Amino acid sequence: MKLWLDEVPPVLKGLGEFLPPSVTVLADIDEKKVTAELLVKHLGRKWTPVQTMTGDVLFRNRSTRRKQYEWMDQTFKDVPAEADCRCVPWDERF
Amino acid sequence: MLAHHPAVSGDSILFTASPYRHSSNLLPSLGAEGHVAHHDRANPARTAREQSPFFRLPEKIRLEIYRLCVPSGFVFDVREHNTFRGLARLSATPQALLNRSRGHFEQPSDDSLDDVGSDYEFGLDEDNSESESDGVADDEDDYSGALQKNRWLNATVRRQGWLPEIRSLLTASKRIREEVLDVLYGENVFRVIVSPQASAKKIQSRFSKTKVRRIRHLMTLYKQFETLADYLPQCRIQTFIRQEVIPNLTTLHIVCDPPTGTAMTITGRASATSPTR
Numbered sequence: 001m002k003l004w005l006d007e008v009p010p011v012l013k014g015l016g017e018f019l020p021p022s023v024t025v026l027a028d029i030d031e032k033k034v035t036a037e038l039l040v041k042h043l044g045r046k047w048t049p050v051q052t053m054t055g056d057v058l059f060r061n062r063s064t065r066r067k068q069y070e071w072m073d074q075t076f077k078d079v080p081a082e083a084d085c086r087c088v089p090w091d092e093r094f
Numbered sequence: 095m096l097a098h099h100p101a102v103s104g105d106s107i108l109f110t111a112s113p114y115r116h117s118s119n120l121l122p123s124l125g126a127e128g129h130v131a132h133h134d135r136a137n138p139a140r141t142a143r144e145q146s147p148f149f150r151l152p153e154k155i156r157l158e159i160y161r162l163c164v165p166s167g168f169v170f171d172v173r174e175h176n177t178f179r180g181l182a183r184l185s186a187t188p189q190a191l192l193n194r195s196r197g198h199f200e201q202p203s204d205d206s207l208d209d210v211g212s213d214y215e216f217g218l219d220e221d222n223s224e225s226e227s228d229g230v231a232d233d234e235d236d237y238s239g240a241l242q243k244n245r246w247l248n249a250t251v252r253r254q255g256w257l258p259e260i261r262s263l264l265t266a267s268k269r270i271r272e273e274v275l276d277v278l279y280g281e282n283v284f285r286v287i288v289s290p291q292a293s294a295k296k297i298q299s300r301f302s303k304t305k306v307r308r309i310r311h312l313m314t315l316y317k318q319f320e321t322l323a324d325y326l327p328q329c330r331i332q333t334f335i336r337q338e339v340i341p342n343l344t345t346l347h348i349v350c351d352p353p354t355g356t357a358m359t360i361t362g363r364a365s366a367t368s369p370t371r
Contacts, residue, residue, distance in 0.1 A: 008350070011288070014331060014336065015314075015331065015340070018336045019343065019346060022344065024345045025345075026244065026345065027349075028350075030350075030351045051242065052244040052313075053244070053246075054191065057185055057248075058191055059188075059351060
């Protein structure tokens with residue numbers, strides 16, 4: 001499965017290329033931090049966060065949603081380094 | 095202002111056939127811009143003589159009248175047939191919005207998880223739970239307070255009585271048709287689902303090229319589905335939309351929901367299966 005971080009940038013880049021310069025971009029995003037970083041980095045133009053009725057339905061429980069923990073909305077950039085474990089054969093360990 | 099103007103006091107002006115003659119001089123073909131201002135610039139003396147009282151009104155007022163009769167400022171789903179019906183079933187639930195079965199969605203959030211025991215369901219051990227609760231982000235306030243509410247309404251929140259008026263106006267005269275089409279396609283939002291299922295084909299089959307080029311507001315809707323990701327290309331906007339629709343836009347709405355979102359906020363069940371976390 002493609003990660004969100006891998007999948008969205010090509011689409012945003014494609015959008016950014018074809019969008020006219022005067023267009024107003026409004027974004028209704030869940031998990032704001034991760035997706036917002038992608039928008040800033042790959043769309044290449046200013047955008048405004050909004051709350052849409054469609055987003056309310058899609059995210060379903062947004063208005064009554066329970067509080068969100070910070071770790072849910074992070075990219076965890078240091079995870080690959082921390083998770084870098086090399087497999088050492090049993091015999092070579094001693 | 096409209097109520098005092100004699101030309102707009104009766105409904106007959108709107109719905110009777112106009113004496114406007116469809117000469118090529120008076121009705122220049124619409125280009126990619128498709129704006130109605132061309133009509134008023136073409137041969138003004140002759141136009142004024144032959145126009146009905148309705149067309150002697152300023153364009154701005156005519157457009158206001160059209161806006162009272164046809165939808166303006168609403169979000170329509172491109173899957174609708176007919177286009178401006180405003181089907182409740184296409185926006186009532188996330189499943190319907192994205193044309194997916196119920197099995198592709200997580201269970202709805204349970205507010206009772208806020209009570210004692212929610213940490214357990216999130217799989218947090220005792221040591222972590224305290225530090226995590228310190229790091230709670232008050233996103234609820236962000237959404238309800240800081241976020242600007244979009245002025246565009248889902249079409250389903252209003253009565254579904256537009257089609258007769260739209261049909262009447264579109265068949266009244268060519269000039270009214272052109273002006274009404276600009277309102278219909280230029281002042282409403284069209285919602286497209288970004289998915290392997292072909293939204294572009296639906297646009298191509300439902301709208302002619304000239305109508306598609308009048309679209310000024312587009313909403314792209316995307317949610318990543320883990321279950322289909324192994325064998326289907328997920329995130330793509332079709333070439334037709336990129337080439338025919340996007341270059342003419344004035345507003346683009348992006349609505350997207352990464353897989354970590356609701357799955358993480360609901361229970362620990364979904365998080366155990368997702369490789370993204």
